[in-house]
Amino acid sequence: MKEQEVLEKVKELAKRVADDILAGRPPKIEFATRGSRNIEYDERRDLILIGERTTRRKLLDLGETRKFLQTVKVLELAYRHLVDGRHSTIREVYYQLKYEIPGTDILVAQKQAETDNVMFDLEVALGVLREQLHFLPKRKGAVVGPITLIDRSIPGEVQEIDCTKAGRGGIAIPSTIEETEIYLQKDKEDVLVLAIETGGMFERLLEERFWKAAYNKLGKDIILVLTEGQPSRATRRLLHRLHAELGLEVYVFTDGDPWGFYIYSVIKRGSMRMSYLSEQLAVPSARFVGMLTTDIYEYHLESRTEPLKKRDIKRLQEELQYPWFKKPAWQHQLMLMLQIKKRIEQQALAAHGLEFVAKEYLPEKILENKVLD
DSSP, rough: OOOHHHHHHHHHHHHHHHHHHHOOOOOEEEEOOGGGGEEEEEEETTTEEEOEEEEEETTTTTTTTHHHHHHHHHHHHOOOOOOOOOOOOHHHHHTOOOOTTTTHHHBSSSSHHHHHHHHHHHHHHHHHHHGGTTOOOOOEEESSSSSEEEEEOOOOOOOOEEETTTHHHHHHHHSSSSEEEEEEEOGGGGGEEEEEEHHHHHHHHTTTTTTTTGGGSSEEEEEEEOOOSSOOOHHHHHHHHHHHHOOOOOEEEEOOOHHHHHHHHHHOOSSSSTGGGGGHOTTTTOEEOOOOHHHHHHHGGGGGGGEHHHHHHHHHHHHHHHHOSSSSHHHHHHHHHHTTTTBBGGGGGGGTTHHIIIIIIIHHHTTTTTTTT
């Protein structure tokens, strides 16, 4: 969505509030209710989507008055940022609202969780990302591979970032890529994307030069994307754009544990917490390379496992009940892990040599389609 369109949406919502006040009506803001009780799983599209329940935030509702004020003030900040070409971090938004309401000793915002939630609500009400409102989260994640990023987020400046010219840590993924153009340096048939959970594995694949076609058995260049655990919104948005705009295949490579499985699920179909953004963040065609529970036996890693903790077991039991994990192949992996009470980390593959993951494991998985959907 273009910036002018976002600005028009902000102005339209502000006008609706103003019209209510001028007409003597109690002003209100209505939006879809966020939360796990208002989600739907679209099995055909394999997406977690927000449901039809709605919330009305009213100025004259005593329990909602301060939250209504917070919403209007954050909306005002978004308007000013869009007009002035400025940005605020989500922490700065909090401090800009941490002041006393005139004539009282009550703060507009008492803690950051309040302004964070208001930004989420505005995303739903406006149908835009908070990054498109010029609100920036912390940076997280890195990328290496044959793409060029053109960053125009600073007015009057253009920064060109060649992601093949990266050091050991890769190129940091910007906190927002909404104002970033992405260009592929090769034909899309010659490139694929691999999202990687851990920094250790990311660095291993960099050292093995796995992202270069000349150094892997796939015959393709690979865009390596480090998620650093559960991916940030910017990382998810980057993966979405690499697929949706550039037509690239996306594979996901995590630890073999319930948290890694859920990282894949969030990349593929979205999260329950942000179901309202699944269509802008998810990659429904993404496939899971590993680690799988069955890899423990297929690659003779029985002595390289780690025991499940109580919270791991609880998470596994939850995942077994999710409709998007009901496919027989996934049920088998989850049930087996629950049975043996073991997990397997990506870096356990080093038991077969540091180069094994790049020379054997990943090429075999991808070329022989030994992946899960």
